[in-house]
Amino acid sequence: MCGIFAYFGPKEKAADIVLKGLKKLEYRGYDSWGIAAKQKDGRIYIEKHVGKISEVISLEDSLTSPSHLAIGHSRWATHGGVTQFNAHPHADENNKVVIVHNGIFENYAELKQELIEDACLFSSETDSEVLAHLIAKNMDEGFEKAFQKAISRLKGRYAVLAICEDEDKLIAARRGSPLIIGQGEDTYFVASDVPAFLAYTKEVMYLDDEQMVVITKDGATFSSLESGKTIKKRLISIDWEVEEAEKGEYPHFMIKEIMEQKDTLSRTINTAEAKLNEIAKLISRSDRAYIIGCGTAGYVAHIGEYLFAEIANKEVIMRPASEFHLSARFLTEQSVVIAISQSGETADTLEALKLAMNAGAKIVSIVNVESSTMARISDKILPIKAGPEKAVASTKATTAQIAILTLLAHASANKLDEGRQLLIQTMGSINDMLNPRYEDHITSIAGNIMNVQDIMVIGRGISHPVAMEAAMKMKEVSYIHTEGFAGGELKHGPIALIEEGVPSVVIAPDDNFKNEILSNAMELKARGALIIGVSPENAEVFDYWIKTPSAKHANAITHIIPLQILAYKLAVLRQHNPDMPRNLAKSVTVK
Numbered sequence: 001m002c003g004i005f006a007y008f009g010p011k012e013k014a015a016d017i018v019l020k021g022l023k024k025l026e027y028r029g030y031d032s033w034g035i036a037a038k039q040k041d042g043r044i045y046i047e048k049h050v051g052k053i054s055e056v057i058s059l060e061d062s063l064t065s066p067s068h069l070a071i072g073h074s075r076w077a078t079h080g081g082v083t084q085f086n087a088h089p090h091a092d093e094n095n096k097v098v099i100v101h102n103g104i105f106e107n108y109a110e111l112k113q114e115l116i117e118d119a120c121l122f123s124s125e126t127d128s129e130v131l132a133h134l135i136a137k138n139m140d141e142g143f144e145k146a147f148q149k150a151i152s153r154l155k156g157r158y159a160v161l162a163i164c165e166d167e168d169k170l171i172a173a174r175r176g177s178p179l180i181i182g183q184g185e186d187t188y189f190v191a192s193d194v195p196a197f198l199a200y201t202k203e204v205m206y207l208d209d210e211q212m213v214v215i216t217k218d219g220a221t222f223s224s225l226e227s228g229k230t231i232k233k234r235l236i237s238i239d240w241e242v243e244e245a246e247k248g249e250y251p252h253f254m255i256k257e258i259m260e261q262k263d264t265l266s267r268t269i270n271t272a273e274a275k276l277n278e279i280a281k282l283i284s285r286s287d288r289a290y291i292i293g294c295g296t297a298g299y300v301a302h303i304g305e306y307l308f309a310e311i312a313n314k315e316v317i318m319r320p321a322s323e324f325h326l327s328a329r330f331l332t333e334q335s336v337v338i339a340i341s342q343s344g345e346t347a348d349t350l351e352a353l354k355l356a357m358n359a360g361a362k363i364v365s366i367v368n369v370e371s372s373t374m375a376r377i378s379d380k381i382l383p384i385k386a387g388p389e390k391a392v393a394s395t396k397a398t399t400a401q402i403a404i405l406t407l408l409a410h411a412s413a414n415k416l417d418e419g420r421q422l423l424i425q426t427m428g429s430i431n432d433m434l435n436p437r438y439e440d441h442i443t444s445i446a447g448n449i450m451n452v453q454d455i456m457v458i459g460r461g462i463s464h465p466v467a468m469e470a471a472m473k474m475k476e477v478s479y480i481h482t483e484g485f486a487g488g489e490l491k492h493g494p495i496a497l498i499e500e501g502v503p504s505v506v507i508a509p510d511d512n513f514k515n516e517i518l519s520n521a522m523e524l525k526a527r528g529a530l531i532i533g534v535s536p537e538n539a540e541v542f543d544y545w546i547k548t549p550s551a552k553h554a555n556a557i558t559h560i561i562p563l564q565i566l567a568y569k570l571a572v573l574r575q576h577n578p579d580m581p582r583n584l585a586k587s588v589t590v591k
């Protein structure tokens with residue numbers, strides 16, 4: 001939710017460095033953007049626009065003198081519409097203090113009222129602007145003190161950056177939204193995510209909640225927001241490659257990441273045995289085990305519930321993280337909560353984990369971003385090692401999460417080797433499946449249904465959450481109304497939506513539910529539906545057939561991949577950018 005980025009260093013093209021970095025963060029929010037650059041003459045130049053940043057090449061010509069310090073923001077609107085005024089950065093009325101903000105200041109309305117009574121002039125409808133005015137009010141005490149005073153009055157979640165005209169300093173603070181400091185030679189970067197500065201440095205320091213950092217030409221000083229005490233930070237080297245965060249020869253990140261699934265599972269398969277067994281033990285000794293996540297990660301959690309039941313005969317209850325409060329009351333110190341998340345920064349999941357921590361339950365997180373807040377607050381982490389996922393629609397992280405849950409469920413049943421063997425075979429079939437002919441076949445099906453109003457997806461057993469995830473993928477990138485149902489639920493209501501020609505995707509792996517789901521397909525066809533079968537074998541009821549590898553307990557993986565491709569093709573044929581669907585953002589750091 002919103003990308004923020006700053007550069008402080010010897011290079012005198014700070015505005016363009018920030019422009020370049022912001023482009024790498026655009027997946028976090030892309031309805032508007034802006035940059036503030038501190039010029040050699042001390043004045044701060046601000047430029048902001050509605051729309052995507054991608055096409056802008058340089059800002060340097062607009063500056064009156066070179067700049068070595070700049071901050072930038074790409075926005076996902078929360079408070080105030082998508083307008084140039086509401087785009088960040090925001091400044092006080094004299095342009096002396098400039099800030100960017102990711103998150104929500106919950107008490108902004110009362111602060112704004114107070115500031116207006118104090119004769120402050122507001123130029124936006126955002127909650128964020130209050131911070132610039134609050135700092136500006138106390139600047140006679142110095143920038144740092146004024147910043148601390150201002151931040152102490154704010155409630156809510158935030159990551160903020162601030163600069164001012166009078167002092168050559170960059171200040172950043174966080175509570176609940178990510179901020180990472182990249183360190184190069186005499187150079188500092190501050191960003192919501194690593195890809196923004198990956199081209200310059202892989203040496204990072206993490207700003208934790210309730211901390212701030214003051215960066216000057218002499219270095220970075222970290223301190224506690226509450227006590228003001230200085231904090232020492234360790235420099236950590238990260239192992240992401242620049243190319244992994246680039247599109248390369250692909251037209252979109254989404255298709256690149258779908259294709260990367262040929263390789264990503266191999267990294268998951270290598271997860272250390274000792275770690276998996278240790279977590280499996282924790283789960284089997286627990287009095288209650290829950291598995292939670294939001295959106296796609298929630299559907300993965302639901303798939304996990306099936307995997308634990310079917311492979312290990314163990315009940316691990318799935319809950320959407322945003323509704324976990326219902327179950328949190330039953331947690332004890334013997335309970336385990338498994339959190340699924342790509343980013344490790346999803347606010348709803350973090351809130352749920354806070355409840356778990358308060359109850360003393362053990363937290364296991366299955367995350368892609370190992371440096372994320374979720375990973376750092378967990379008792380145990382299982383990193384999925386899928387590499388940077390940039391498309392808003394999750395694909396490779398999804399299958400890597402399912403793969404690790406498959407291993408964990410096997411470890412819980414004391415048959416980890418069997419689990420690894422299964423995934424090795426599955427990798428082979430994914431490699432065979434992901435060829436250009438397969439893609440063309442799915443493109444032609446997408447071409448035939450691209451103008452419909454609605455799509456249904458059904459599955460039974462583990463294919464039920466797979467159906468819901470497939471529907472999520474299609475609706476979020478193609479904007480076609482798509483719903484996923486359990487096959488058995490159709491006749492209890494959803495079948496009323498079926499009329500002549502409604503495409504209905506039927507997920508029919510080679511499992512115990514095959515005959516039943518094919519009967520459901522017949523029921524749909526009898527009412528005029530166009531049946532797209534996703535199955536290892538063709539069936540008479542299918543109008544179109546997408547062949548899938550039979551993968552036993554890994555069927556969820558082999559059956560979601562073709563539907564990720566279908567979603568992608570529908571988006572592209574309907575001329576939507578699948579990497580940046582409307583109204584969405586990659587990492588949802590607000591509740």
Ligand code: M6R
Nearest residue numbers: 295296297341342343346393394
């Ligand atoms: O980073 P997380 O996995 O915690 O994100 C959770 C959801 O916001 C995410 O899966 C979302 O539903 C994606 N748009 C799905 O493609």
